Amino acid sequence: MAKKTGEKYQAIIDAAVRVIARQGYYSAQVSKIAKEAKVADGTIYLYFENKDDILISLFNEKMGQFVETNRKRISEATTIEQKLYVLIHAHLSQLSMDQDLAKVTQIELRQSSPIISEGIGNVMKQYFHLIDEVIVEGMEQGVFRSDLEVRITRKMIFGTLDEVTTSWVMKQCKYDLVSYVDSIHNLFLLGMKGKE
Amino acid sequence: MAKKTGEKYQAIIDAAVRVIARQGYYSAQVSKIAKEAKVADGTIYLYFENKDDILISLFNEKMGQFVETNRKRISEATTIEQKLYVLIHAHLSQLSMDQDLAKVTQIELRQSSPIISEGIGNVMKQYFHLIDEVIVEGMEQGVFRSDLEVRITRKMIFGTLDEVTTSWVMKQCKYDLVSYVDSIHNLFLLGMKGKE
Amino acid sequence: MAKKTGEKYQAIIDAAVRVIARQGYYSAQVSKIAKEAKVADGTIYLYFENKDDILISLFNEKMGQFVETNRKRISEATTIEQKLYVLIHAHLSQLSMDQDLAKVTQIELRQSSPIISEGIGNVMKQYFHLIDEVIVEGMEQGVFRSDLEVRITRKMIFGTLDEVTTSWVMKQCKYDLVSYVDSIHNLFLLGMKGKE
Amino acid sequence: MAKKTGEKYQAIIDAAVRVIARQGYYSAQVSKIAKEAKVADGTIYLYFENKDDILISLFNEKMGQFVETNRKRISEATTIEQKLYVLIHAHLSQLSMDQDLAKVTQIELRQSSPIISEGIGNVMKQYFHLIDEVIVEGMEQGVFRSDLEVRITRKMIFGTLDEVTTSWVMKQCKYDLVSYVDSIHNLFLLGMKGKE
DNA sequence: CATGAATGAGCATTCATTCAT
DNA sequence: TATGAATGAATGCTCATTCAT
Missing domain, CATH: 1.10.357.10 (Tetracycline Repressor, domain 2)
Known part of the structure; x- marks a missing residue:
């Protein structure tokens, strides 16, 4: 279901590294990662199963x-x-x-x-x-x-x-x-x- | 304010070790620690400032x-x-x-x-x-x-x-x-x- | 952050008037206002900062x-x-x-x-x-x-x-x-x- | 049950005025009133039915x-x-x-x-x-x-x-x-x- | 593919009240 | 009378996830 390639996939991963480094995993809201990746919240779930999967x-x-x-x-x-x-x-x-x-x-x-x-x-x-x-x-x-x-x-x-x-x-x-x-x-x- | 001694203090700490070992810190609800320590939820806060303090x-x-x-x-x-x-x-x-x-x-x-x-x-x-x-x-x-x-x-x-x-x-x-x-x-x- | 317009915004305000009139401000739970407005609890916080803001x-x-x-x-x-x-x-x-x-x-x-x-x-x-x-x-x-x-x-x-x-x-x-x-x-x- | 006279009764009332004036009724904890009146928490309930009664x-x-x-x-x-x-x-x-x-x-x-x-x-x-x-x-x-x-x-x-x-x-x-x-x-x- | 508004389960913490001493 | 440690019900708010568009 989750497509593990593409430009947005990379963008989300890179955004996640930055946000998690800044806030810690539990405080890093999915919506903040989405924002940092310039992507809609829902888009995250086209590429990842869930937050842990990120x-x-x-x-x-x-x-x-x-x-x-x-x-x-x-x-x-x-x-x-x-x-x-x-x-x-x-x-x-x-x-x-x-x-x-x-x-x-x-x-x-x-x-x-x-x-x-x-x-x-x-x-x-x-x-x-x-x-x-x-x-x-x-x-x-x-x-x-x-x-x-x-x-x-x-x-x-x-x-x-x-x-x-x-x-x-x-x-x-x-x-x-x-x-x-x-x-x-x-x-x-x-x-x-x-x-x- | 939080009294850091006494039998209940120890009981809560020991309960916390068990519950956190079992569930991980973020999944370990304060109420579960209280239950494991055979103590009321509120009692936790007589001995600890907050969850982190535990x-x-x-x-x-x-x-x-x-x-x-x-x-x-x-x-x-x-x-x-x-x-x-x-x-x-x-x-x-x-x-x-x-x-x-x-x-x-x-x-x-x-x-x-x-x-x-x-x-x-x-x-x-x-x-x-x-x-x-x-x-x-x-x-x-x-x-x-x-x-x-x-x-x-x-x-x-x-x-x-x-x-x-x-x-x-x-x-x-x-x-x-x-x-x-x-x-x-x-x-x-x-x-x-x-x-x- | 809180969007102060729209049909749901009005519905919540009107629901709040009714619930607060009935129960008083402190006894009026946010969840009751949400229910009265036929909206999920979390939706309240898309339109209002917090309870006081309502x-x-x-x-x-x-x-x-x-x-x-x-x-x-x-x-x-x-x-x-x-x-x-x-x-x-x-x-x-x-x-x-x-x-x-x-x-x-x-x-x-x-x-x-x-x-x-x-x-x-x-x-x-x-x-x-x-x-x-x-x-x-x-x-x-x-x-x-x-x-x-x-x-x-x-x-x-x-x-x-x-x-x-x-x-x-x-x-x-x-x-x-x-x-x-x-x-x-x-x-x-x-x-x-x-x-x- | 509640004894509505005595020195402590007055002390509690006066303490309540000060604490409530300072914090507002809902934020004025009974324990703070007790402290201000130099009385134990439980003592309040020897003189008053409950918080509203104060x-x-x-x-x-x-x-x-x-x-x-x-x-x-x-x-x-x-x-x-x-x-x-x-x-x-x-x-x-x-x-x-x-x-x-x-x-x-x-x-x-x-x-x-x-x-x-x-x-x-x-x-x-x-x-x-x-x-x-x-x-x-x-x-x-x-x-x-x-x-x-x-x-x-x-x-x-x-x-x-x-x-x-x-x-x-x-x-x-x-x-x-x-x-x-x-x-x-x-x-x-x-x-x-x-x-x- | 992409969006983002809406959802609602979940939880730390507070505090009025009790009761054994 | 007086104490204050203990109780546990009650609730505002967050945020991962969904789904109609």
Whole structure:
């Protein structure tokens, strides 16, 4: 029923990011999103099932691009150390470039509506898988310790990047997020490399 | 005006944890919390300013204990490695023992209402400070690398523990969270210790 | 934001007069007004800011017509005595024709909410001004004593008409209000005319 | 059940006048009146049936004294002109001396709750009767026209005094109400005296 | 496809009143 | 008498969603 393409579809998604970043998901009325998208209230429902569906679609759309971009940039790196570096850099730089989106993903999407969690899960799995790939490749190449537990290591990586970003959002994005890349990379490498 | 002590105060907080864990904050009607606490609707407002205040008080009350317990247990450890171990263990074991509370802190409290963020900030700062203390002590003792950046390292630690817990909550607390302690401890130690 | 025209706007105002006359302002639930107007509760808020705004709008709408009608009828009278007569007659006859409205204006609108007082003040000023004009004209023509104090005289006129009407409303509108016109006219004329 | 005497009874009534003058009847919570009277909430209900009863009792208590004072002062006057003068003077001067009370009687008591109207009616009747007596006496003495209609004349007198006072209250009691006495007296006399 | 007026279910909060102490 | 903690009914208002045009 809901048509998930077209110029207005994009306009609504972009409007939703702005309004939700500004007001929070629960305070972001559908009518305000419609207004921001220069579209009638009813039009929203030609493209989305309901309000939750806006949030889910928004996340999948934006996070899908995010994952795709990260994947591509990682694949362009050669050494495993570079891949890890690029992973960190791409994560932080992408979010620091779209602060409204960062606010929405770091804060607003941490809500419990099971429907939202479900809708979101798939893309997140892809991202987790992408991180896992880097870890496994590093282990196979003997760069990372062979006894690393992939899932835990991935949670450390994602958890750290996520915490760093959330903390930056909570502090109003006042400092330069990307400047953390080197330190984080270094910290991870030490933890993941075997001792010589 | 709102009396923040007494048996009913506690009963309401505990009821709120259960109801919010079950339904999520926005779907948790005040009247349902009252019912769960076996108290009249109006009684809630003798102890709390408003619905937000329930969430904030709940967090401060529970998280205050959490931080206090962790601090105490850490102070009882002797070596710095043990302290780090206890920090991880206390974090995960405490949350894994009260799954309703874990659900609320990991999911429901990640909302953006500036009022809630503010009300929560203080206790979180204390916890961050506690982690920082361990890191700094380890550096001073020469156990951790002297070039660690405290803030980033703390974000790695907290971010990892938080991600591990959130992930566990999202998967319905189906597995044993505490079993991760050793791996995480090991991972952190490697990242934080100096290279020999 | 609130659209102050249209068929539903009128329907709501008329319904409000009836419900408020029946129950009093504070006991008149918005939902009852909506039901009486055959409109959904929420529709009220497309046309009015809030409950107070219904009362204010109602008054301005109805009292605006009242003042306009009185002004027109006075202007059609020729002698000053006739104008005074018409003023009295128009006041009493209009209110006696719409008893629900009379009840609302005489009783319900005498409340202190400063917001309501403000919203009402403007129309009342116009009416007071209309009375003043008649008094001044009579003085200029030498029909009324030249030492009349306009403001006090106007308060006598308005106060008397108001008291007569309130008293009639309080007694359930059981007698004929208009039959008082001659006596009142006579009483005023004697007080206002110069002594010979 | 409710004990209508005693020091606390008076304290509550006086507190009610102040609180209602300040906030209006509907916004004046019983608990605030209790606080102002330095009495527990429940104590109110040892002296009054319910909130309406406070308003009614307050009015009867205060207005009873008002009528009594006026009656006494009128009876001390000798000529009928003086009696009319004293009537006007006593009305305005008493209310201008207690502005809180004036606010309550002129504004807050004009509400429609039939229970309140009833409770109030009796004292008002006494006051109306007092005015009537002056009018009738004047007619019998041949000072006032023999064709005066007592009820209408009384409504003119009461209506004028009431309007003058309400208007003064609405303008924040900024000017001297008593200074109107002479003009009003003069105006009434001319209207009520026979033509020579 | 698009509109936006209309809908009506849903909910936090207040406050007069009670009653065990 | 006096207290004040507890009660719970009552209601204005919001806003996601629909549907006639």
